[in-house]
Amino acid sequence: xxxxxxxxxxxxxxxxxxxxxxxxxxxxxxxxxxxxxxxxxxxxxxxxxxxxxxxxxxxxxxxxxxxxxxxxxxxxxxxxxxxxxxxxxxxxxxxxxxxxxxxxxxxxxxxxxxxxxxxxxxxxxxxxxxxxxxxxxxxxxxxxxxxxxxxxxxxxxxxxxxxxxxxxxxxxxxxxxxxxxxxx
Amino acid sequence: xxxxxxxxxxxxxxxxxxxxxxxxxxxxxxxxxxxxxxxxxxxxxxxxxxxxxxxxxxxxxxxxxxxxxxxxxxxxxxxxxxxxxxxxxxxxxxxxxxxxxxxxxxxxxxxxxxxxxxxxxxxxxxxxxxxxxxxx
Numbered sequence: 001x002x003x004x005x006x007x008x009x010x011x012x013x014x015x016x017x018x019x020x021x022x023x024x025x026x027x028x029x030x031x032x033x034x035x036x037x038x039x040x041x042x043x044x045x046x047x048x049x050x051x052x053x054x055x056x057x058x059x060x061x062x063x064x065x066x067x068x069x070x071x072x073x074x075x076x077x078x079x080x081x082x083x084x085x086x087x088x089x090x091x092x093x094x095x096x097x098x099x100x101x102x103x104x105x106x107x108x109x110x111x112x113x114x115x116x117x118x119x120x121x122x123x124x125x126x127x128x129x130x131x132x133x134x135x136x137x138x139x140x141x142x143x144x145x146x147x148x149x150x151x152x153x154x155x156x157x158x159x160x161x162x163x164x165x166x167x168x169x170x171x172x173x174x175x176x177x178x179x180x181x182x183x184x
Numbered sequence: 185x186x187x188x189x190x191x192x193x194x195x196x197x198x199x200x201x202x203x204x205x206x207x208x209x210x211x212x213x214x215x216x217x218x219x220x221x222x223x224x225x226x227x228x229x230x231x232x233x234x235x236x237x238x239x240x241x242x243x244x245x246x247x248x249x250x251x252x253x254x255x256x257x258x259x260x261x262x263x264x265x266x267x268x269x270x271x272x273x274x275x276x277x278x279x280x281x282x283x284x285x286x287x288x289x290x291x292x293x294x295x296x297x298x299x300x301x302x303x304x305x306x307x308x309x310x311x312x313x314x315x316x317x318x319x320x
Binding site: 012014015016017018019021022024025026027030042043045046048049050051052054055056057058059060061062064065066067068069073076077080083084086087088090091092094095098104105106107108109110111112113114115116117118119120121122123124125126127128129130132133136145148149152153156157163166167168169170171172173174175178179184 | 189190191192193194195196197198199200201204205208209213216217220224226227228229230231232234235236238239242245246249250251252253254255256257258259260261262263264265266267269270273281282284285286287288289291292293298299300302303305306307308309310311313314315
């Protein structure tokens with residue numbers, strides 16, 4: 001039963017993550033955190049963190065991580081299978097259509113409409129990770145997190161630093177201040 | 185249009201889609217399956233190991249601080265990407281994509297509308313918008 005739920009959840013994530021990159025984030029969050037409660041929001045943020053620092057697409061990483069969490073190695077295999085199944089079928093269909101008609105006009109229209117919505121959905125997922133970081137599990141507003149976010153965001157916007165550097169630096173600052181006894 | 189463009193049109197990670205296409209071109213369905221397996225296996229193994237490791241150490245005090253700080257960093261990275269993407273949409277100076285973006289944000293962030301429903305509606309609007317735009 002749990003395996004069927006995993007399979008179906010990740011089929012949906014794979015089926016609707018048009019445009020690559022972060023598009024899978026809001027879909028994963030909806031399925032894994034909101035609908036099934038397989039991960040807490042902090043754990044979801046941690047999976048995204050781990051995904052940023054390891055090779056491989058976020059959706060596959062999340063599928064493997066969540067699958068292992070919920071159903072061991074078999075769970076990981078099933079979730080990952082579900083995640084790539086829609087891609088596999090649709091990519092081959094599109095290739096056949098393209099070789100026959102030399103055009104994918106309808107897909108271009110769909111992607112044009114999806115682009116602005118996708119930006120909004122990623123913003124929404126990013127915002128919930130941010131709010132969780134600012135408020136924490138306790139719901140108490142963290143001045144540490146607010147200052148760290150403002151400074152890191154400004155640096156990132158001004159100087160296009162490697163994302164991994166920013167993430168690791170934020171983690172290191174939190175550990176250093178935490179060990180010094182600063183309330184995080 | 186090349187393989188990458190087809191890979192971008194299909195749902196799913198572009199790396200995965202492109203590897204399926206290349207495998208398919210070289211060795212048919214069996215080729216596609218083989219290259220898919222090759223692309224998926226490394227992250228599958230790495231993240232399965234990380235999952236066990238994470239579960240074992242997630243309650244450690246220092247690990248908690250580390251992940252807490254890093255989640256702020258991840259929010260920075262995602263919202264930085266969002267800022268660039270939103271800028272690219274606004275720069276087109278077309279009103280419909282901008283309205284669509286704002287409406288989709290309000291729908292998901294404030295009213296918690298289902299993500300798939302939002303994507304479905306935007307795809308429909310995209311088809312209408314694109315077919316109308318081509319006639320003009």
